Amino acid sequence: MIVCAAETALTVSNVHIRSLAASCAACHGTQGNAVSIGKVTDSTAVLAGASKADIISKLQAFKSGERSATVMHRHAKGLSIDEITGLAEYFSQQVPRASAILTSQKLRVDHAN
Amino acid sequence: MQTNRRDFIKMAALAAATGMSTWALTSFARASKLPIGRVVIVGGGYAGATAAKYLRMWSLGSIEVIVVEPNRQFVSCPLSNLVLGGSKSINDLTFDYQLLKANHGIQWVQDQVTAIDVSAKKIQMQRGELSYDRLIIAPGIDFIYDNLPMLQSEEAQKQVPHAWKAGWQTVNLRKQLEAMPDGGVFVMNVPAAPYRCPPGPYERAAQVAYYLKGHKPKSKVIVLDANAEIISKKGLFTKVFNDMYAGLVDYRPNNAVVAVDVAGKTVTTEFDVVRADVLNIIPPQRAGKPAQMAQLNNIDKRWCEVGFLTYESKLATNVHVIGDAVSAALPKSAHMATNQAKICANAIVQLMVGANPDPAPVFANTCYSYVSDKSAMHVANVYRYDAAKKIMVSAEGGGVSSAPSEQEGVYAGAWANNIWSDVLT
Numbered sequence: 001m002i003v004c005a006a007e008t009a010l011t012v013s014n015v016h017i018r019s020l021a022a023s024c025a026a027c028h029g030t031q032g033n034a035v036s037i038g039k040v041t042d043s044t045a046v047l048a049g050a051s052k053a054d055i056i057s058k059l060q061a062f063k064s065g066e067r068s069a070t071v072m073h074r075h076a077k078g079l080s081i082d083e084i085t086g087l088a089e090y091f092s093q094q095v096p097r098a099s100a101i102l103t104s105q106k107l108r109v110d111h112a113n
Numbered sequence: 114m115q116t117n118r119r120d121f122i123k124m125a126a127l128a129a130a131t132g133m134s135t136w137a138l139t140s141f142a143r144a145s146k147l148p149i150g151r152v153v154i155v156g157g158g159y160a161g162a163t164a165a166k167y168l169r170m171w172s173l174g175s176i177e178v179i180v181v182e183p184n185r186q187f188v189s190c191p192l193s194n195l196v197l198g199g200s201k202s203i204n205d206l207t208f209d210y211q212l213l214k215a216n217h218g219i220q221w222v223q224d225q226v227t228a229i230d231v232s233a234k235k236i237q238m239q240r241g242e243l244s245y246d247r248l249i250i251a252p253g254i255d256f257i258y259d260n261l262p263m264l265q266s267e268e269a270q271k272q273v274p275h276a277w278k279a280g281w282q283t284v285n286l287r288k289q290l291e292a293m294p295d296g297g298v299f300v301m302n303v304p305a306a307p308y309r310c311p312p313g314p315y316e317r318a319a320q321v322a323y324y325l326k327g328h329k330p331k332s333k334v335i336v337l338d339a340n341a342e343i344i345s346k347k348g349l350f351t352k353v354f355n356d357m358y359a360g361l362v363d364y365r366p367n368n369a370v371v372a373v374d375v376a377g378k379t380v381t382t383e384f385d386v387v388r389a390d391v392l393n394i395i396p397p398q399r400a401g402k403p404a405q406m407a408q409l410n411n412i413d414k415r416w417c418e419v420g421f422l423t424y425e426s427k428l429a430t431n432v433h434v435i436g437d438a439v440s441a442a443l444p445k446s447a448h449m450a451t452n453q454a455k456i457c458a459n460a461i462v463q464l465m466v467g468a469n470p471d472p473a474p475v476f477a478n479t480c481y482s483y484v485s486d487k488s489a490m491h492v493a494n495v496y497r498y499d500a501a502k503k504i505m506v507s508a509e510g511g512g513v514s515s516a517p518s519e520q521e522g523v524y525a526g527a528w529a530n531n532i533w534s535d536v537l538t
Binding site for chain 2: 010012015016018019020022023024025026027028029030034035037041042043044063070071073074075076077078079083099101102103104105106107108110111112113
């Protein structure tokens with residue numbers, strides 16, 4: 001019964017997509033909220049709250065080679081159509097939030113290495 | 114325990130039905146319920162910090178997470194070669210854990226692990242002990258000095274730093290490079306693969322060459338590679354060494370370091386004896402000490418064998434290993450460490466509510482190397498679980514840049530800022 005309830009709460013597909021989507025965070029921020037870096041052109045795309053259709057068409061264009069890219073074609077080509085749709089749905093449902101660059105600080109003298 | 118688990122599932126179902134925000138749910142769970150289980154994470158690097166955050170996020174705060182990390186600060190290895198090149202300071206790469214802890218309700222113990230008892234499900238620290246339901250060991254790397262005993266002491270490493278864990282050794286190596294006279298020789302090595310960050314040593318050579326080109330053009334960098342050839346981005350680095358830094362980089366394959374004269378700054382390899390003005394030796398590596406304490410480094414006595422659906426050790430139940438310490442046909446990169454952390458966290462959340470982990474994880478790896486202050490190039494791949502082979506294999510479409518570019522330098526900067534924010538907030 002517990003298993004049933006859990007499966008209702010999060011489908012297999014949701015569990016698969018949330019960790020795949022989390023892999024995009026290295027460039028596109030947690031849940032698609034990329035940090036804004038000075039000039040807009042220096043920042044990666046904010047995916048949170050983007051339109052599902054738009055994400056699908058861009059990823060498909062990267063996948064087919066119709067749209068040129070520096071890096072995204074490598075990722076799009078490795079994704080299935082279902083994953084592209086799942087990612088587009090996931091990111092379109094995320095709430096966009098302003099995300100600033102993390103502030104760095106002075107290295108402490110007692111740091112080990 | 115049972116009641117809490119049911120409550121969590123009910124909450125999660127409610128959230129799905131009503132569109133209630135994760136944040137609200139998390140606060141609710143935090144305020145009102147006992148945890149459904151405790152996960153202790155050993156190590157607060159890219160892998161450990163990420164696992165802590167995503168466990169809290171995806172369990173809606175219902176899993177208690179305690180991180181044990183000896184250092185107060187997080188210092189990024191990615192971009193630390195730019196400190197040697199002179200375009201970044203170590204203080205640009207240093208962060209604290211305050212936001213991560215506060216935003217996600219993660220408990221933090223600044224301490225060193227001294228023993229791990231996997232049968233009693235306990236870890237021992239210098240000050241106290243902790244029990245766990247599941248343990249994640251994210252220990253990073255440990256250096257192997259068996260064949261280089263002369264480099265083991267702290268004093269020797271002041272003369273000949275590895276600078277392969279970002280921090281004061283990085284600063285020291287930069288200072289030595291700055292103090293080197295024009296016409297001097299910077300000698301570095303590449304250990305036999307696998308080691309942390311496959312393109313890292315070649316990026317380092319390029320960064321040192323970038324600095325020499327601008328400030329000490331009569332100098333050179335000699336790269337002693339234990340491998341038969343450049344093992345990552347080979348075509349790109351070959352071109353960078355031969356064209357961009359012509360005359361500055363002397364690359365020597367099949368040149369494993371055999372001995373080091375620390376005081377004389379001289380390296381003996383299988384073929385050469387090389388005298389350096391500045392010497393940087395990166396020793397061979399294995400899974401970090403906590404993994405060794407739990408005796409999980411069963412592959413070549415170096416790396417830890419895990420299952421790729423959960424990152425649970427093949428040797429100990431309820432103990433997971435993530436990051437560079439894992440034995441896998443995957444690059445030991447920061448992005449990969451965060452991916453493994455997320456797959457592991459996702460699986461643990463599922464297991465703790467009695468559900469199945471994702472049967473077919475997929476993730477992407479993007480790894481940039483800077484070849485100057487502004488120019489970078491990538492290697493990028495999607496990796497997919499192969500159910501027959503039970504490992505992660507690269508999907509089609511992966512590959513490297515056609516050439517380094519300033520555009521990719523901008524993207525590499527965005528990568529760093531986003532991954533830091535993802536891991537530490």
